[in-house]
Amino acid sequence: LKSLYEQYQDKFESFGYSGAVAEETRANATIVSLVRNEELWKMVDSIRDVEDRFNGKYHYDWVFLNEEEFTDEFKRVTANLVSGEAKYGKIPRSEWSFPDDLDIPKYEQSKQKLVDDNVIYGGLDSYRHMCRYNSGFFYKHPLLQDYQWYWRVEPNIKIYCDVNYDPFTFMIENNKTYGFVMALKEFEATIPTLWKTTKEFIQQHPEYVPENNLQQFVSRDGLRTYNLCHFWSNFEIANMDFFRSQTYEDYFQYLDSKKGFFYERWGDAPVHSIAASLFLEKDQIHLFNDFGYYHNPYGACPMNQEIFIENRCSCDYTKDFTFSLHSCAPLYYDIQKLEKPEGWRKKVR
Numbered sequence: 625l626k627s628l629y630e631q632y633q634d635k636f637e638s639f640g641y642s643g644a645v646a647e648e649t650r651a652n653a654t655i656v657s658l659v660r661n662e663e664l665w666k667m668v669d670s671i672r673d674v675e676d677r678f679n680g681k682y683h684y685d686w687v688f689l690n691e692e693e694f695t696d697e698f699k700r701v702t703a704n705l706v707s708g709e710a711k712y713g714k715i716p717r718s719e720w721s722f723p724d725d726l727d728i729p730k731y732e733q734s735k736q737k738l739v740d741d742n743v744i745y746g747g748l749d750s751y752r753h754m755c756r757y758n759s760g761f762f763y764k765h766p767l768l769q770d771y772q773w774y775w776r777v778e779p780n781i782k783i784y785c786d787v788n789y790d791p792f793t794f795m796i797e798n799n800k801t802y803g804f805v806m807a808l809k810e811f812e813a814t815i816p817t818l819w820k821t822t823k824e825f826i827q828q829h830p831e832y833v834p835e836n837n838l839q840q841f842v843s844r845d846g847l848r849t850y851n852l853c854h855f856w857s858n859f860e861i862a863n864m865d866f867f868r869s870q871t872y873e874d875y876f877q878y879l880d881s882k883k884g885f886f887y888e889r890w891g892d893a894p895v896h897s898i899a900a901s902l903f904l905e906k907d908q909i910h911l912f913n914d915f916g917y918y919h920n921p922y923g924a925c926p927m928n929q930e931i932f933i934e935n936r937c938s939c940d941y942t943k944d945f946t947f948s949l950h951s952c953a954p955l956y957y958d959i960q961k962l963e964k965p966e967g968w969r970k971k972v973r
């Protein structure tokens with residue numbers, strides 16, 4: 625350990641939290657959290673981690689969104705911890721309610737079926753509104769209009785490693801659009817017709833699908849079936865221009881017209897992931913393999929010891945989800961021709 629310290633000593637000393645980054649060098653970006661008042665103390669944990677590991681140096685703003693008014697307590701406690709400006713927005717009722725033409729008996733029936741099948745969140749109206757909001761509306765919120773880039777942070781997550789650079793400017797300088805940390809498989813019962821609906825859409829709009837896309841990440845048989853892989857969207861660092869594009873808007877409108885957010889339980893993760901994999905060029909997508917991140921029940925922890933030491937990670941890398949059996953990251957590494965860290969194979973059990 626001592627020799628490792630000596631090896632990286634100059635790096636340690638060049639870190640530290642002294643000196644904020646000048647405003648001119650920052651990106652047009654914000655951190656964003658959709659969160660409920662009851663989740664205040666879980667949100668506090670996330671803010672502390674993000675501020676301690678990253679934002680304390682950069683002071684990006686933080687936008688909090690909710691379909692209800694935030695309480696004074698929520699605002700007072702969180703604003704005190706955010707090193708940039710904290711902003712609080714209410715979601716318009718129209719973006720968090722049932723469409724007028726929703727067939728209510730059909731909805732209630734299909735919901736009951738998911739409950740009977742023990743599908744997670746299957747019985748919740750609120751979860752469906754949340755997924756639909758994250759799929760088609762968050763980037764339209766007035767408070768987000770001032771920004772181009774966002775980092776989505778949920779309550780109760782952990783950041784295990786220092787972020788010693790600005791991931792937003794990294795994305796910009798490397799021509800990236802969508803960044804993620806973990807990837808896994810969706811529960812099929814939540815999206816029985818999402819893929820069929822997607823295929824109808826791209827048949828209508830073949831011009832939206834660039835040749836050099838990442839479609840192999842979502843389909844292993846030339847788009848016949850969906851392999852259920854998706855980027856875990858509770859963490860995202862991305863360019864909202866993508867979601868604000870005609871392509872994505874048309875895609876969302878088509879999905880929304882089929883009411884699958886309600887009759888099924890379509891998640892924003894497969895929606896964002898399918899869109900990014902089909903409508904972006906594959907090199908516009910980025911895996912942050914140097915991030916330590918946890919969202920119940922899985923965590924990513926850099927196995928690469930150089931990264932682990934350099935970023936002062938505090939996670940157990942033997943429990944890294946990235947290279948475990950149910951992770952879609954190994955597939956992503958293969959498609960993107962990325963080098964996997966030493967020892968990754970031991971993880972695949």
Ligand code: GDP
Nearest residue numbers: 658659660663689690691750751754778779858
């Ligand atoms: P999971 O990650 O799929 O287990 O779902 P979560 O419960 O973590 O919800 C995803 C995100 O949406 C989190 O940031 C939650 O705080 C937020 N969220 C979920 N339901 C609601 C809701 O009814 N109202 C608000 N304001 N936020 C919600």
Ligand code: MN
Nearest residue numbers: 778779858919
């Ligand atoms: Mn969550």
